[in-house]
Amino acid sequence: MSKSNNVYKDAYNRCLRLLDESKSLPSEPELGTLLGVSRTTVRSILSRMAETGLIAWDKRNKTVLRAPRPEDFFPEEETDSLAEIIERSFMRRLLAEGAEAGMQINELELAREIGVGTTSVREFLIRFSRFGLIEKRRNSHWVLKGFTRAFALELTEIREMFELRSAAAFAALPEDSAVWADLDRLEIEHRRLASEIATRFTAFSELDERFHRLIHRASHNRFIVDFYDVIAMIFHYHYQWNKAEERQRNEVAVQEHLAYIAALKSRDPGKVDAACRRHLKSARQTLLSSIPEGRQAQPA
Amino acid sequence: MSKSNNVYKDAYNRCLRLLDESKSLPSEPELGTLLGVSRTTVRSILSRMAETGLIAWDKRNKTVLRAPRPEDFFPEEETDSLAEIIERSFMRRLLAEGAEAGMQINELELAREIGVGTTSVREFLIRFSRFGLIEKRRNSHWVLKGFTRAFALELTEIREMFELRSAAAFAALPEDSAVWADLDRLEIEHRRLASEIATRFTAFSELDERFHRLIHRASHNRFIVDFYDVIAMIFHYHYQWNKAEERQRNEVAVQEHLAYIAALKSRDPGKVDAACRRHLKSARQTLLSSIPEGRQAQPA
C-alpha cells in the first residue's frame, strides 16, 4: 500500500457537506476548485456517491437523491495525511515527560512505532528541523534540543522583532488597502467572542492565528511571514498541552487584541508600538509560565 | 547501487594528506575523530592503504611506507555527497537565464536529469525550501519564486535586523569572553588579506562568512544563527555567478570589516551601530547591483 487515499476521503467528506445545501452539484472542474483537488479525485468522489445512491450522475446532471447520513462519511482518522499523523505522534513524544534535551532521535524506531515507512519520517524530520527543536548530525542521528526555556526565549525574541516591524508597516498602509476591511471583520469577530467568552473561549486560538498572520503579511517579507509557521506550531501544541487557566488567559488576550486593533486603526505609530508590546509581553509570559523551571538544556 | 561511498573516499583523500606529515598514524578511534568518521570507515581506509602499499598495518602499528602520489587520490567529483551534487545542479539551473518566477519544478525531471533517485531530490527540495526561493503546492509540484530584486530586499531586510542586534550583543559581551580572542585572530587575517589584496582577493568570501558567523553567534539565538545559512548560501552562489569588479568590491569590504572590528573593540554601541550599518549598506548594494532590473516576479 504505497500511498493512502486520504486526499480522496477528506474531499469526499467535505463534498458530503455540500450536498446538504443544494439540490445538485456543479461541474467537475468547479467542484475541483471548490474542494481543492484535481478532476481525477472529483470523479472518484462522484462515482462513489452514485454507487451509494447519494446522487444520480449522468454526465452533466448530478442530482442529489438523499441527504448524507453519518455512516456515509469516512472516519476522521482516515482523512489525515501521513505528515499530520507523524507530526502528532512526534509532538506527543516531544512534549511528554522524559523528552530531555540531548536525546537521540532514531528514524527507524520512529517509523516502526508510528507504523510508516522511513522515507516519510525522514522527510518529516527535515521539514520539522526549521522549528529549531531538532538538529541533524551529518551521516548520523538527529538530536533533540528540547522544548526548553531557552527555546521559548529565542522564539519570542524573534517574534517580537518581527511583529513590531509588521505592525508599524500595517499602520502605514494606505487607506484604500484591503487589509482595513479584513481588520474590521476580525474586530467584529473579536467583539462577538468577547461577549460569549464564557462558552466559546476555546475558539480563541484559531482567531489569534488569523489576526497575527494578517499583521505579519503587512511586512511583505516572506521570511517574516514564514516565521509565523514556527510560532503557530508551538502555540498550537502548547495550547493543547497546557489548559491551565485557559479561559482567563484568552479573555485577557481578546481584550489586548481589541486594544491593538484600535491602535492600528488610529494609525498612530506610538500607540501601535505600545499596544503591540503590551500584547507580546503577556503572550511571552503565558508561554514561559507553561515551561517548568527544571526543563533546562543539558550540556552537550 | 543504493548508496555511494563518498564519505569513505573523501576521508581517504584527507587521510592521504595526513600521511605526508608523519611517519605513522594514530589509533583508529583517534583517526576517526580527526577525520570526522566512524571507526568502520577508518578501518576501510587503513585496509586500502595497506593494500596499495602506502602503509604497513599490523594492529597498532601503522607505519608509513611511502609518500602518497597524485594517482593515490580518489577523483574530487567522487567525494561529493549526493546533496551537494543536487544542490549544484539545481542552483546552476536557477541562476541560468530563463529561470523565471512562477515556473514549475518537476521532481521526476530533475531526478532524471541529474541521474539520481526521486527521494534524494525530494529531500533536497524540502531542505532548500527554507531559503524562500521555492514553494510547494500541496499534493502537486513546486513553484519557483525566482531570484528577484524582491527576494534580495527581503533577505537583506532580515539580515540587517539580525546583524545589528547581534553586533550590539557582541559589543556587550564581557571582557573575558572567548570571542575577543577570536575577533583578534580574524583581525589579523583581515590585515594580512588587505596587504595582499592584489593576489588573494578571492579568499575574501570564506573570511567574510567566518566573520559574520562569529558576530551572529553573539545573539545566542538559534533562529538568528540559522538564518545565516540562508545568507551564506545566497552569497556563495552570487559570488560564483557575478565576478564583475570582484577585486574592487572585496577590497572595500575588507576595509569596512576592519572598521567594524575596531568599533566592536571600542565597545561603544553608537560606533558599532554606525560601522555595522555602513557595511550592511554596501553589502546590500553589491547584491542588488548583480540582479538585472528586469528580473521581476511574475504575477501569480
Added chain:
DNA sequence: AAAATGTTTTTTCCCGATAAAAGACATTAC
C-alpha cells in the same frame, strides 16, 4: 467555440530493500 466530460499520461507520495556508515559488544594488548 467555450466549457464540459471521457481517456490517457505523468507526477507525486510512500513503501520495502540494500549497500554504506555508524555504533555496540567482545576480545586482546599494553
Added chain:
DNA sequence: GTAATGTCTTTTATCGGGAAAAAACATTTT
C-alpha cells in the same frame, strides 16, 4: 584496568517500484 583492536548489529542514505492524485489530451455537449 584502560584503551586499543576485532567482530557483529543497527541505522542511515538511496534506489526502484507501485498506487493515488494531478495534469494533459481527446471528444462530446451546449
